[in-house]
Amino acid sequence: MNGNKAITKRDEDFAKWYTDIVRAAKLADYTSVKGCIAIEPNGYAIWEKIQSIMDKKFKELGHVNVQMPMLIPEYLFNQEKELIEGFAPELVWVTEVGNKKLDERFAIRSTSETVFCDYYKKHISSYKDLPKLYNQWCNVFRYEKETRPFLRSREFLWQEGHTVHATEEEAITETKQMIDVYQWFNHEILAIPSITGKKTEKEKFAGAEFTLTNEDLMYNGICLQDGTSHYFGQKFSKAYDVKFINKDNKYDYAYYTTWGKTTRAIAAIIMVHADDYGLVLPPRIAPKQVVIIPIGNDNMVNDLCSEFNKKLNDDNVAAYIDNSEKTPGFKFAEAEVNGIPIRIEIGARDLANGVVTVVRRDTREKKSIKKEELTTDYIEELLQTIQKDMYNRALEHQKKLTFEAHSMADIEHILNTQPGFIRAMWCGDEDCENKIKEIKGCKSRCILENEKPIDDKCVCCGKPAKHHVVWGIQY
Numbered sequence: 236m237n238g239n240k241a242i243t244k245r246d247e248d249f250a251k252w253y254t255d256i257v258r259a260a261k262l263a264d265y266t267s268v269k270g271c272i273a274i275e276p277n278g279y280a281i282w283e284k285i286q287s288i289m290d291k292k293f294k295e296l297g298h299v300n301v302q303m304p305m306l307i308p309e310y311l312f313n314q315e316k317e318l319i320e321g322f323a324p325e326l327v328w329v330t331e332v333g334n335k336k337l338d339e340r341f342a343i344r345s346t347s348e349t350v351f352c353d354y355y356k357k358h359i360s361s362y363k364d365l366p367k368l369y370n371q372w373c374n375v376f377r378y379e380k381e382t383r384p385f386l387r388s389r390e391f392l393w394q395e396g397h398t399v400h401a402t403e404e405e406a407i408t409e410t411k412q413m414i415d416v417y418q419w420f421n422h423e424i425l426a427i428p429s430i431t432g433k434k435t436e437k438e439k440f441a442g443a444e445f446t447l448t449n450e451d452l453m454y455n456g457i458c459l460q461d462g463t464s465h466y467f468g469q470k471f472s473k474a475y476d477v478k479f480i481n482k483d484n485k486y487d488y489a490y491y492t493t494w495g496k497t498t499r500a501i502a503a504i505i506m507v508h509a510d511d512y513g514l515v516l517p518p519r520i521a522p523k524q525v526v527i528i529p530i531g532n533d534n535m536v537n538d539l540c541s542e543f544n545k546k547l548n549d550d551n552v553a554a555y556i557d558n559s560e561k562t563p564g565f566k567f568a569e570a571e572v573n574g575i576p577i578r579i580e581i582g583a584r585d586l587a588n589g590v591v592t593v594v595r596r597d598t599r600e601k602k603s604i605k606k607e608e609l610t611t612d613y614i615e616e617l618l619q620t621i622q623k624d625m626y627n628r629a630l631e632h633q634k635k636l637t638f639e640a641h642s643m644a645d646i647e648h649i650l651n652t653q654p655g656f657i658r659a660m661w662c663g664d665e666d667c668e669n670k671i672k673e674i675k676g677c678k679s680r681c682i683l684e685n686e687k688p689i690d691d692k693c694v695c696c697g698k699p700a701k702h703h704v705v706w707g708i709q710y
Contacts (some may be wrong), residue, residue: 245509249455253383259513260572260574262274262505263278263385270388278385282501288520289420292670293394296416301371303344303350304374306343307350318356322441326380326523344369344375346395346493347373348467349606353475359477361479366409367398368402373392373394374391379439386499386710399472400490401481410465411464414463418449421461426517426519427588429451429462432450432680433447433636433682435665435668443470446465447466448680453507456708457508457527457654457709458656458710459710462495463494467492472488472491477489495670507629514572516575517576518622522616524553525553525618526578527555528566530583539586550615567580567594571596577593579593586605593617597628598624635638637656638655638657642694650674658691658703659689659690660688660691660700660702660703661693667693670695670697677706680706682703688703
């Protein structure tokens with residue numbers, strides 16, 4: 236039986252279950268601004284944790300943070316036609332100030348290549364000025380037709396890296412390095428076993444030479460793009476005249492990369508790990524890792540709670556005591572729906588018997604242990620076990636929903652039975668890619684490199700295969 240009546244069962248209606256989790260865990264709420272959400276404290280705390288971990292990693296690799304304008308003059312967009320064509324349907328334009336029409340429209344930032352290139356043009360003159368390894372944390376606005384909290388909203392938060400380099404080799408290395416950072420983050424922090432590869436020409440970012448992508452598989456077998464890294468070569472630099480004097484004392488155009496990850500990562504956490512009882516947070520991304528719940532108002536109980544809470548926080552375990560006036564049962568349910576990795580229950584009756592209760596959120600396993608066993612080492616080890624177990628369960632589920640297809644009939648059968656990652660060979664012809672998309676909107680997720688072929692013929696046309704590709708239905 237579902238322990239939280241506010242949450243639809245996951246296997247009955249996945250879409251409603253997802254929305255119920257967002258609401259029940261108080262991650263976000265709908266607003267009067269259509270297609271835009273209010274990110275509530277619980278949701279924003281997760282984003283802050285994402286920011287802090289990723290920002291530290293970026294800085295270790297030499298990146299620095301900047302802030303660019305959110306309004307972009309139309310003439311800047313028009314300097315790179317592929318970009319404006321790719322984003323045209325989603326762009327929102329500012330045309331008036333007060334009751335006065337502007338002489339030129341301004342686009343509200345949907346992505347920032349244009350303003351970064353305009354900045355770099357003015358601040359780079361020599362190879363000695365390179366590389367510039369800039370990142371910004373900001374919001375963007377894209378007028379999406381269909382929206383869902385965190386998964387796809389018109390306004391969302393993200394980080395966008397924009398770097399310029401003196402050589403092609405250096406820029407390509409940066410592009411690959413940053414997709415590896417996203418995969419590391421998903422595997423080690425979010426406990427999500429992503430796959431990484433190159434987007435096809437049809438699916439790459441508008442204006443890019445190539446795009447690398449990080450792809451997650453949700454519990455229901457639908458794919459989620461979760462972090463991309465783009466190599467632009469000199470295309471944007473030529474469009475925006477970003478040039479410098481190289482070591483040979485000749486003018487050259489800078490080599491440009493961009494990479495980004497968004498609040499969509501919160502959607503991935505939900506759809507990979509949550510259950511019918513609420514959110515389940517991997518310990519390394521949980522803003523609160525341990526909740527201590529005193530049962531009754533007993534001095535010995537309160538003293539032990541305070542003492543252990545201090546020890547945990549002194550050892551950098553994010554613990555807190557729930558001293559609210561709610562009933563113990565309500566506190567248990569609230570900790571569960573909010574996904575707190577470990578719950579410690581301490582009551583006078585148990586203490587009289589020399590025991591306390593420790594509950595894992597991921598498995599809902601309840602264990603009575605001796606009071607003397609309740610140490611910071613015990614909790615830290617349990618947190619590590621939970622993190623590892625969550626990743627392994629997600630990996631096993633991904634393997635279960637990864638299929639091979641050797642014909643169009645195979646793809647259709649898989650998608651009609653149980654969607655997932657579909658591995659199939661492809662000749663590289665966009666016509667075949669379009670024909671595969673006719674089957675329930677199935678798209679190429681990424682081209683796998685250094686993977687053994689599973690066939691020598693294209694799954695669609697039967698011609699010699701060039702690429703081993705993962706296909707799937709996407710959010």
